Amino acid sequence: MVKKNQDEFIGKLQPKKKHNLEIYEFIVNKLSESGRELFKSCSTFNQFITTRDKEKKKLINSNPCKNRFCPICAWRKARKDAMKISIMMEAIRLEEKKDFLFLTLTTPNIKADAVKSEIDRFNKAFNKLFKRRRIERSIKGYIRKLEMTYNKQRDDYNPHFHVLLCVNKSYFTDKRYYIPQKEWLGMWRDVTGLQEITQVHIQKVETTRGDAVAEIAKYSAKDYEMAVSQEVFDVFYSALKGRQLIVYGGLLKEYALKYESGELDKYKGKDQNQYFYKLIAMWNKDLMKFEQEYQELTDFEREKYNGHLIDEMEVE
Numbered sequence: 125m126v127k128k129n130q131d132e133f134i135g136k137l138q139p140k141k142k143h144n145l146e147i148y149e150f151i152v153n154k155l156s157e158s159g160r161e162l163f164k165s166c167s168t169f170n171q172f173i174t175t176r177d178k179e180k181k182k183l184i185n186s187n188p189c190k191n192r193f194c195p196i197c198a199w200r201k202a203r204k205d206a207m208k209i210s211i212m213m214e215a216i217r218l219e220e221k222k223d224f225l226f227l228t229l230t231t232p233n234i235k236a237d238a239v240k241s242e243i244d245r246f247n248k249a250f251n252k253l254f255k256r257r258r259i260e261r262s263i264k265g266y267i268r269k270l271e272m273t274y275n276k277q278r279d280d281y282n283p284h285f286h287v288l289l290c291v292n293k294s295y296f297t298d299k300r301y302y303i304p305q306k307e308w309l310g311m312w313r314d315v316t317g318l319q320e321i322t323q324v325h326i327q328k329v330e331t332t333r334g335d336a337v338a339e340i341a342k343y344s345a346k347d348y349e350m351a352v353s354q355e356v357f358d359v360f361y362s363a364l365k366g367r368q369l370i371v372y373g374g375l376l377k378e379y380a381l382k383y384e385s386g387e388l389d390k391y392k393g394k395d396q397n398q399y400f401y402k403l404i405a406m407w408n409k410d411l412m413k414f415e416q417e418y419q420e421l422t423d424f425e426r427e428k429y430n431g432h433l434i435d436e437m438e439v440e
């Protein structure tokens with residue numbers, strides 16, 4: 125799922141801009157006048173730099189709305205979070221000699237009116253779980269991401285957590301620390317008070333650039349699910365608005381701070397692309413598409429934009 129860096133951005137921007145305008149129709153009545161304008165005109169102006177063959181592109185300037193329900197802004201944040209998580213994992217592996225697990229915690233599907241209280245229950249249950257001695261001993265840190273899906277056929281919702289766990293390298297071989305899947309299930313049932321839960325998924329994370337990273341980084345709600353109807357959008361909106369969607373704990377919290385302060389820059393790759401053109405992409409609202417224009421970079425700009433660190437990663 126996580127592929128090349130700094131590529132295909134413009135190709136995906138077009139459909140994302142259309143989704144932004146679709147979601148706008150659902151969110152319009154919840155925003156202030158200035159909020160509306162920001163959301164609707166999100167990313168209408170974009171400045172990229174591209175290689176001479178125009179294959180590799182990097183966004184250097186735009187007008188984002190930064191609303192978490194905006195498909196463009198959620199996608200951009202996911203790209204940045206994916207890189208952040210990947211770099212943190214790499215640093216922790218090397219500096220702290222740790223490994224990672226990927227855990228998915230879910231509860232049975234629920235109807236719209238139960239969504240808010242169910243997410244509250246989830247948060248409480250998670251905190252309870254991570255205060256258990258057994259877990260405190262084995263788990264050195266976590267990142268948890270709240271996600272919610274909607275099932276149109278059954279008209280119900282499934283909020284769930286994707287969790288990245290940090291463990292000692294000896295976790296799998298040391299009986300004092302290893303927690304079998306069955307035990308995870310038992311503990312999750314206990315803390316949620318839901319004995320009917322039948323599954324807890326847990327597995328070792330093999331790579332710092334794979335699906336686990338993408339799952340944690342990606343959006344909390346899918347555009348096309350939120351856009352099913354006003355009713356469905358409202359459920360997503362009231363469930364996710366104002367909530368902390370991604371939460372860092374323990375060692376992963378420490379490293380998140382290090383990442384933000386630039387201490388982990390040495391783990392970032394250097395951008396090897398030689399940028400040659402500037403690409404301006406402006407949204408034409410009548411034609412519902414981006415109009416593009418290339419200009420050669422000046423010597424000054426070439427100096428300015430080449431040779432930087434890579435700080436985002438492709439996500440779907």
Ligand SMILES: [Zn+2]
Nearest residue numbers: 166189194197
């Ligand atoms: Zn936006």
